[in-house]
Amino acid sequence: MIVKHLEDLIGTKDDIDTPTWASRRFLLQHDQMGFSLHDTIIKAGTETYIWYKNHLEAVYCIEGEGEIEVVGGETYQIRPGMMYALSGHEKHYLRARSQMRMVCVFNPPLTGREVHDEEGVYPLLEGNRS
Template sequence: MIVKHLAEIVGTKDDIDTPTWSSRRFLLKQDQMGFSLHDTIIKEGTETYIWYKNHLEAVYCIEGEGEIEVVGGETYAIRPGMMYALSGHEKHFLRAKSQMRMVCVFNPPLTGREVHDEEGVYPLDAE
């Protein structure tokens, strides 16, 4: 059994901070669960271009408001209680009107070192 508390992750190597988001990584590839689990903060007033060409992601918003714009497609409002799943590797922009807190799940699982490259992509295995 794996049991963790957010306070054990904040400020450690599993707390990745970038100019637009912060990801507190609870479960990673090394945990052998078949997915990774993250508590992510999207910083207020930011826009991030993302393309998970190597991963599927599901996101559940628990705080804040913003939007996700699919490149060449629709824009969806994000607010607490909303979930979206990038089931088709959609290229998208994630915008935070206020600070958002999201629970994110990735398949295949992340290793923990990933940050978006110039294309908005996480590498397949960042070990």
């Protein structure tokens, strides 16, 4: 059994902070669950271009408001209680009107070292495959 508390992750190597988001990574590839689980803060007033070319992601908003714009497609409003799943590796823009708190799940699981590259992609690092 794995038990972790958010306050124990903050400020550790499993708390990744960037100019537009912070990801507190609860479950990673080394936990051998077949997915990774993250408590993510999207910072107010930011826009992030993302393309999960190597991963599938599901996101559940528990706080804040914003939008996700699929490149060449629709724009969806994000608010608490909304879930979206990037089931087709969609390129997208994530915009936060207020600070958003999201629960994110990735498959294959992240190793914990990933950050978005210049294309908005998380690389498929050694050990990502489950």
